[in-house]
Amino acid sequence: MLTGTHHIAVICSDYQISKRFYTQILGLKVLAENYREHRDSYKLDLELLDGTQIELFSFPEAPPRPSFPEAQGLRHLAFSVDDIDSAVSLLVEQGVSVEPIRVDEYTGKRYTFFQDPDGLPLELCEEVTR
Structure with missing residues (x-):
């Protein structure tokens, strides 16, 4: 479907x-x-x-939507990237605050979070196997 x-x-x-x-x-x-x-x-x-x-x-x-602590509804929007280190560097160069890169305990893939200008949680997920 x-x-x-x-x-x-x-x-x-x-x-x-x-x-x-x-x-x-x-x-x-x-x-x-x-x-x-x-x-x-x-x-x-x-x-x-x-x-x-x-x-x-x-x-x-438009009223603000509560995000933290984790509110019900859409949790975050995740984007795929080939090279998370480069993507994070580009964001930081533009003044975007990015959390430290973590490794998913189940998939072994690297990921991190940052926010859009309204505080919407955004995630980068590295799709390359290291």
């Missing part, structure tokens, strides 16, 4: 800051950008290399 992930929708508090983060820091490709005047809302369609899309929305006065 399900064949993959089509998109993930994210509502941000500051559209310009989040747009810069997802496009310039994370390097996602812009597919479309629309301002919906009747809702005073932007919708930015972004794409990862595997075709997965992220829809970045802005809505006036």
Whole structure:
């Protein structure tokens, strides 16, 4: 029945800051950008290399979502990378705070966490076997 992930929708508090983060820091490709005047809302369609899309929305006065301690609902959004050390270095060079790299006790794969401008937990998962 399900064949993959089509998109993930994210509502941000500051559209310009989040747009810069997802496009310039994370390097996602812009597919479309629309301002919906009747809702005073932007919708930015972004794409990862595997075709997965992220829809970045802005809505006036959207309430914040509690994230910590671990609240119910979506826990985090994870991205695959080939070289986690390089990816972390690029994020740190852009001023993004990244947790220390850990090793999953079950898979042996390396991973780490960081946050988007609104505190949304994001994860990097290294897909290369060392």
